[in-house]
Amino acid sequence: MADRGGGDRKGLSEPRPLGLTCPGCGEPWLRPSTLPGRYRCVNCLHRFELRSVCPDCGEHSTIVRMSSTATTVCNHCGGSMLVEV
Known part of the structure; x- marks a missing residue:
């Protein structure tokens, strides 16, 4: 039997990223x-601020506050650079 969808079904099996992971609830x-x-987490409604000093290891990092290029992970230890406000 022929596939009536007419398209490639490879894209349906790959999960699409929803967004950044919340440090509070993990979603x-x-x-x-x-x-x-x-x-702000849409799931648990907690607010977070991006810091230049890692709360886990204390390593200082330059941050870019633009939402499209923001890195929220510490380059040294891999911990979150987000602190709950």
């Missing part, structure tokens, strides 16, 4: 807010 629903360097 991928962290979204940037209107303020630079601030995030």
